[in-house]
Amino acid sequence: MLSEHAEEILEALAVQMEEQGKKPLDLGMGRDDPAIEELVKLGYIRKDVDHIHLLDKGKSEAQKALRRHRLAERLLVDVLDVKDKAINEVSCKFEHLLHEGVEDNVCIVLGHPKVCPHGKPIPPGKCCGVKENKKGRLMKFVSPLSELEVKDKGEVAYLHAKDNSQMQKLMSIGVLPGMSVGLLQRFPSYVLQLGQSQFAVDKELAASIYVRLIK
Amino acid sequence: MSKPEPKNSCNIGYSDIIEVYISKIEALLQGSGYKITKRSLALLLFQEDEEILKLVKEREGERFPEIDKLIQEVKTRYPQPLNYLISLRRQQEASAISSRVMIFQKNPLITFRERLSRIMMNPFTGTPILLFVLYYGLYQFVGVWGAGTLVDFLEDHIFITHINPWVTNLVNSTIPFKLIQDLLVGEYGVITLGVRYAFAIILPIVATFFFAFAIVEDTGYLPRLAMLVDQLFKRIGLSGRAVIPLVLGFGCDTMATMVTRTLPTKRERIIATLLLALAIPCSAQMGVIFALLEGTPLGLAVWLGVIILVFLLVGFLAAKIMPGELPTFYMEIPPLRLPQLSNVLRKTWSRLSWYFKEILPLFIFASLLIWLGQITGIFNILVKFLEHPVRALGLPDQAAVAFLFGFFRRDYGAAGLYDLKKAGLLSSNQIVVSCITLTLFLPCIAQLLMNVKERGIKMGIGMSVFILFFSFSIGYLVNLILTVLRVSL
Numbered sequence: 112m113l114s115e116h117a118e119e120i121l122e123a124l125a126v127q128m129e130e131q132g133k134k135p136l137d138l139g140m141g142r143d144d145p146a147i148e149e150l151v152k153l154g155y156i157r158k159d160v161d162h163i164h165l166l167d168k169g170k171s172e173a174q175k176a177l178r179r180h181r182l183a184e185r186l187l188v189d190v191l192d193v194k195d196k197a198i199n200e201v202s203c204k205f206e207h208l209l210h211e212g213v214e215d216n217v218c219i220v221l222g223h224p225k226v227c228p229h230g231k232p233i234p235p236g237k238c239c240g241v242k243e244n245k246k247g248r249l250m251k252f253v254s255p256l257s258e259l260e261v262k263d264k265g266e267v268a269y270l271h272a273k274d275n276s277q278m279q280k281l282m283s284i285g286v287l288p289g290m291s292v293g294l295l296q297r298f299p300s301y302v303l304q305l306g307q308s309q310f311a312v313d314k315e316l317a318a319s320i321y322v323r324l325i326k
Numbered sequence: 327m328s329k330p331e332p333k334n335s336c337n338i339g340y341s342d343i344i345e346v347y348i349s350k351i352e353a354l355l356q357g358s359g360y361k362i363t364k365r366s367l368a369l370l371l372f373q374e375d376e377e378i379l380k381l382v383k384e385r386e387g388e389r390f391p392e393i394d395k396l397i398q399e400v401k402t403r404y405p406q407p408l409n410y411l412i413s414l415r416r417q418q419e420a421s422a423i424s425s426r427v428m429i430f431q432k433n434p435l436i437t438f439r440e441r442l443s444r445i446m447m448n449p450f451t452g453t454p455i456l457l458f459v460l461y462y463g464l465y466q467f468v469g470v471w472g473a474g475t476l477v478d479f480l481e482d483h484i485f486i487t488h489i490n491p492w493v494t495n496l497v498n499s500t501i502p503f504k505l506i507q508d509l510l511v512g513e514y515g516v517i518t519l520g521v522r523y524a525f526a527i528i529l530p531i532v533a534t535f536f537f538a539f540a541i542v543e544d545t546g547y548l549p550r551l552a553m554l555v556d557q558l559f560k561r562i563g564l565s566g567r568a569v570i571p572l573v574l575g576f577g578c579d580t581m582a583t584m585v586t587r588t589l590p591t592k593r594e595r596i597i598a599t600l601l602l603a604l605a606i607p608c609s610a611q612m613g614v615i616f617a618l619l620e621g622t623p624l625g626l627a628v629w630l631g632v633i634i635l636v637f638l639l640v641g642f643l644a645a646k647i648m649p650g651e652l653p654t655f656y657m658e659i660p661p662l663r664l665p666q667l668s669n670v671l672r673k674t675w676s677r678l679s680w681y682f683k684e685i686l687p688l689f690i691f692a693s694l695l696i697w698l699g700q701i702t703g704i705f706n707i708l709v710k711f712l713e714h715p716v717r718a719l720g721l722p723d724q725a726a727v728a729f730l731f732g733f734f735r736r737d738y739g740a741a742g743l744y745d746l747k748k749a750g751l752l753s754s755n756q757i758v759v760s761c762i763t764l765t766l767f768l769p770c771i772a773q774l775l776m777n778v779k780e781r782g783i784k785m786g787i788g789m790s791v792f793i794l795f796f797s798f799s800i801g802y803l804v805n806l807i808l809t810v811l812r813v814s815l
Contacts, residue, residue, distance in 0.1 A: 229405045230405030230406060231405070278410065280654060282409070287413060287414050287417045288414060289418065290417070295444070296448070298449065299553065299556060299557045300554075300556045302553065309659040310659060311552070311657050313556055313655040313656070316655070316656055
C-alpha cells in the first residue's frame with residue numbers, strides 16, 4: 112500500500128496533467144523525500160534533476176488518488192456538512208481512508224457525483240457505469256432527483272446541469288441548494304414539490320438536481 | 327449629475343470578493359440616465375444580463391474595457407457561475423424572511439383539489455379525463471352545439487330568411503350596375519357571403535371554442551396536459567409546453583401560430599408552425615367537416631385516423647431533419663382552481679375581438695379577390711387547372727372550386743363541399759377523401775400571412791408549397807387504398 116505522502120504526490124501529478132497538459136512537476140524542496148523513491152521503485156514516476164514525470168504505469172493510480180480526494184470533498188460537504196473553509200484540511204486526511212472498494216461505496220452513496228464541490232471533474236470509477244438494479248440498490252444519501260422513488264423527500268444538495276442554459280432553467284423555477292424538494296410523480300414526467308409550488312420537469316432536468324435525502 | 331444612491335434600501339450582502347468588485351465597478355460607472363442603482367447594475371453585469379451589458383457599453387464608452395476586465399476577473403474567482411451564487415444568496419435571504427413570518431403545517435392534508443390534480447396527471451386516469459374534456463368541451467359544445475344548433479339558427483333563421491333577401495333587394499333596387507350588385511350581394515358577395523360567413527358560421531363556432539378554451543385554461547388543466555404529453559411530444563421535436571399553441575390551433579390556427587412565440591427555441595417554433603398549418607384543423611373548418619361527415623361515423627374515424635397519423639409522421643420526420651437544440655420541458659403546475667365566469671367572459675371577449683379585427687378585413691378581402699377572380703376569368707383558369715389533381719383524387723370537377731376557395735379561407739372550401747354534398751354529388755368515400763385533403767391543404771390566407779410574418783418569407787412560402795403537394799398526395803393515397811380495398815364507407 113502506498114504511503115499517504117506518495118498518494119498526495121500522485122494526486123498533485125494528476126491535477127497537473129488535468130490542468131496544464133503534461134508539464135513535469137517541479138521537485139522543489141521534496142528532493143530527498145522517501146515517498147518519491149517509493150514511487151520511482153514502483154515504476155509510477157520518473158525523476159530527473161529537478162522534475163518528476165508521471166509514467167503510463169502510474170497514470171491510473173494518480174487518477175484514483177484524485178478521485179478519492181474529490182469524493183472525500185463531496186462526502187464532507189454533502190453528507191457531513193463540513194463548512195467551506197475546513198474542507199481541504201479535513202478531506203486531505205479523509206481521502207487516505209477511502210481505499211479500493213470503500214471509495215466505490217462512497218461514490219454510490221453520493222449518487223455518482225460528476226464534479227467536486229469546486230466544480231472540478233471527478234474521474235469516474237468502476238461503479239459509475241454500472242446500472243444498479245432496483246431491489247439491491249444501496250441506500251443513497253445524495254441522489255439525482257431522477258433516481259428517487261415517489262414520495263421521497265429531501266433538500267436540494269447541488270445542481271449539475273449539462274450547460275448553462277439548463278442551469279438557468281432550473282434556477283428560474285427556484286431549484287437552488289437548500290430548498291426542500293419532494294418527488295410526487297415519475298411518469299410520464301417528473302413532478303416535484305418545491306417549497307409550496309409544484310413543477311413538472313423532464314428526465315434530463317430531473318437528473319441535474321442532486322437531492323440530499325431526509326428520512 | 328446622477329442621483330444619490332438611496333441610503334435605506336434593503337441590500338443583501340454578498341461574499342467579500344463579490345462586494346469588493348461591486349464597489350470597484352460602482353466607482354467606474356459614471357454615465358447618466360440609468361434607471362436603477364449602480365449596485366444593481368454591477369450585479370446585473372455579473373449575471374451576464376445582455377441588455378444591461380449593451381447599455382453600459384453605450385453609456386460608459388472608453389471606461390467599458392476596464393469594467394469588462396473586472397467582470398471577467400471576478401468570474402475567475404469562483405468555480406460556479408456568478409449568476410448561480412447571486413441567486414443562491416437571494417434565495418437564502420428570501421427563505422429567511424419567509425420563515426420569520428410564515429408557518430407551515432408539518433404534514434399538510436391532501437385536499438380534494440390535490441387529489442383531483444394527481445388523478446389528472448396520472449396517465450391511466452388522466453387519459454379518460456382528456457377524452458372527456460375533448461368530447462364534451464370540443465365535440466359536444468363547440469362541434470354539435472356551436473357549429474350545429476347555433477349556426478343553423480343564425481344562418482337559416484336570421485341571414486337566409488331575413489337579412490340576405492332584404493339586403494339583396496335593397497342593393498338591387500338602389501344600385502343599377504350588375505357588377506357592383508354581384509360584388510355586394512352575388513353568389514360570393516361581400517355581404518351575402520363574406521359577412522354572412524363571418525357572423526353566422528364563424529362567430530358562433532369561434533366564440534364557443536374560445537369560451538371552452540378559457541374555462542380549461544383558467545382551471546389550470548393545460549400544464550397538467552403538457553406534462554402528460556411531454557414524452558410523446560419529444561418524439562416530434564416539441565416539448566409538452568407546445569400543447570398550448572396546438573390546442574389553441576383547434577380554435578384558430580392563425581392566432582395559434584402567433585402564440586408559438588412562447589416556445590423557447592427556433593426549432594420548436596418551426597415544427598409547431600408546420601404542424602399547425604398542416605394537421606390542426608381550426609374550429610371553423612372542423613365545424614363544417616363534422617357537418618360533412620355527419621351520418622358516416624366510419625368516415626369520421628378514417629378522417630381522424632389519417633390526420634393523427636400525418637401529424638405524428640410529419641412531426642417525427644421534421645424532428646429528425648431539423649438541426650438545433652433539443653427541447654427541454656419545465657413548467658409550473660399551478661393549483662387547480664374553479665374558473666370565474668367574469669374572467670372567462672373577459673378572455674373570450676378579448677380573443678374574439680382580436681379575431682374579428684384581424685380576420686374580418688381578410689374575409690372582405692377574400693370576397694373581393696373571389697369577385698375579381700371571377701370577373702377577370704382568372705378563377706376559371708385556376709379551377710380548370712385544379713380539376714386535374716381533383717380528378718386524380720376521384721372527386722367530381724366541381725370540387726375544384728371548393729379547393730380554390732379553401733385557400734382564401736379553409737372553411738369556405740369545406741363549406742363549398744358541404745353544398746356539393748347537399749346536392750348529392752359526393753359519395754361517402756369522396757367526402758372522406760376531400761375532407762382529409764382539405765384539412766391538410768394550404769392554410770387560409772390569414773395563416774399564410776402569419777406564417778410569413780413569424781417565420782420569414784422563405785420558410786412561410788416553402789411550407790405552403792410542401793403542404794400543397796403533401797395534402798394532395800395523402801388524398802390520392804387514401805383514395806387509392808379505399809379503391810383497391812373496395813371499401814365503401
